[in-house]
Amino acid sequence: MLSVYEGFFSGGARIVHSDVLLGLVEGGQQWHRVLSVHGEVHREATTQRMEDDACYRALTAGGIDVTSLGRSAGLVDGTVAASVFSGPELADTARAMAGADVILSLKEQPLALLNQAGLPRRPVVVCLHRSDPENQGQALDELKAAIADGTVVACVCCAESTRDAYEAAGIPGELLHVIPNGVDLLRFRPDAALRLAFRESLGIPAGAPVVVFAARYAGMKNVPLFLRAARAWLAREGGGHVVVCGAGMTEDNPALWADIEVAFGADRAVLGDRVHLLGVRHDMETVYAGSDVVALTSASGEAAPLCLIEGMMCGAVPVTTDVGDSASIVEGHGFVTPFDPEAIAFAWSAAVADRELFAPALAASRERFSRTRMIAAYADLLAHVVGDVRDGLRPGVSGQ
Structure with a gap:
């Protein structure tokens, strides 16, 4: 071949x-x-x-x-x-x-x-x-x-x-x-040691709620919508942290900084230190294990987003917009939201609160995503x- x-x-x-x-x-x-x-x-x-x-x-x-x-x-x-x-x-x-x-x-x-x-x-x-x-x-x-x-x-x-x-x-x-x-179920699984190590590496407290957004910087990923939701959620969740990773998701990308400025406005100085821009990571099992929620805000193009599957298998609750097969992938395991930042932020908070309730369903679905x-x-x-x-x-x- x-x-x-x-x-x-x-x-x-x-x-x-x-x-x-x-x-x-x-x-x-x-x-x-x-x-x-x-x-x-x-x-x-x-x-x-x-x-x-x-x-x-x-x-x-x-x-x-x-x-x-x-x-x-x-x-x-x-x-x-x-x-x-x-x-x-x-x-x-x-x-x-x-x-x-x-x-x-x-x-x-x-x-x-x-x-x-x-x-x-x-x-x-x-x-x-x-x-x-x-x-x-x-x-x-x-x-x-x-x-x-x-x-x-x-x-x-x-x-x-x-x-x-x-x-x-x-x-x-x-x-x-x-x-x-x-996905490889031996690699993508809940891991308490990885969870703790990842949070320690970023200075995130062990009990703080964490949302991860794993996406390249591209129009279809709807990064501005994600950032508006992040601003709303961080304002509500005083101890929350947002982790962003993927190609172009770094401080070196001026377009991303412009999006952050627009989304956060005057709140950037207050909330920005709880937004972590990690760029491309080769240890996504660690990133997902260290997170409570895996978020997707894409507007188009998605089919079966790998981030949702990998995150779910590591114990993160998926919250996604209704694009491609995303709704069917997360059915019974997380939340589907409209394209509204306040609704997305509310769903992230609900996902954090219900994480332990979703755990049995996520565990039972592993064979499906093998x-x-x-x-x-x-x-x-x-x-x-x-x-x-x-x-x-x-x-x-x-x-x-």
């Missing part, structure tokens, strides 16, 4: 896909490698090099070969940086494809490369991780072209909302297979595709 990434940068889709690849090679039944179009990207006010990325390091440590075409670009949400490729780039791509039975495309953006004329014909499975195909620019057109050409034989949707949105956008329903996101279940479903789908290839048939898979 060859997976093609647009690039290595912070985000749930890359985390999930990389974890799937590691799980698929663990049993020794499949061989995987990765080709990244970009070796470096600049987005969310952060330059992110492939070699520095946690997913890259995990893949290479797991024995998966990762190479890059070496491009360096500033990517913009929903667009392909460039769809014109040089001869050497196409030659490198052809060599990478030659040894693969099946190509996995992480989201539809890499199809701008895979649709280039002259490359080896291999069946492509596209892994879709958003619920807004209409906002993906020319990538949706590339997906439709690859389907019409017979190259794309299946699409893995991480959520029901993804399947519904892409079918509504014109993708044939028989190609869309839902495999919900899962990485093992997710990887088994991917393995089954890919086995169907590979079996058809080796039988000389046009690849096709049964419904999931």
Whole structure:
């Protein structure tokens, strides 16, 4: 198998896909490698090099070969940086494809490369991780072209909302297979020692209520709404703390500081010392274990937000806006709010107060969000595709 990434940068889709690849090679039944179009990207006010990325390091440590075409670009949400490729780039791509039975495309953006004329014909499975195909620019057109050409034989949707949105956008329903996101339950679990250590590292008292917002600095994440809710909640919860992490969520991002100034106004001097900007973290199990609430305020694009699942599995109560599959993910485990900062702040307080009441439901849901279940479903789908290839048939898979 060859997976093609647009690039290595912070985000749930890359985390999930990389974890799937590691799980698929663990049993020794499949061989995987990765080709990244970009070796470096600049987005969310952060330059992110492939070699520095946690997913890259995990893949290479797991024995998966990762190479890059070496491009360096500033990517913009929903667009392909460039769809014109040089001869050497196409030659490198052809060599990478030659040894693969099946190509996995992480989201539809890499199809701008895979649709280039002259490359080896291999069946492509596209892994879709958003619920807004209409906002993906020319990538949706590339997906439709690859389907019409017979190259794309299946699409893995991480959520029901993804399947519904892409079918509504014109993708044939028989190609869309839902495999919900899962996480490593050995890593993401309640841990009293991690909880205490995380709080001590930030100077947060052991008994203080903590809300975590794990998101990159992007329009779809609705950061201004989160900050307005944070101001309202911190004013109400005198001992509360807010933890913010993700690409661009640092003091070095002037756009974030501008948002904070607008949201907090004159209260920034009084409340700002209880807002912790942590940037990209590679120990999210520690961050979630140290928190009481995991918050999501996204306005669009989300499908099955990884932050909600990881946070829940660590014992944090999820509070989310109704976007993608978020409402179904947190049903019975937390709260769904309108896009109103006061309502969100009230829900955070309710989540803190009811945290112990939610604990049994969160514990009982762990199997549903298991990485093992997710990887088994991917393995089954890919086995169907590979079996058809080796039988000389046009690849096709049964419904999931």
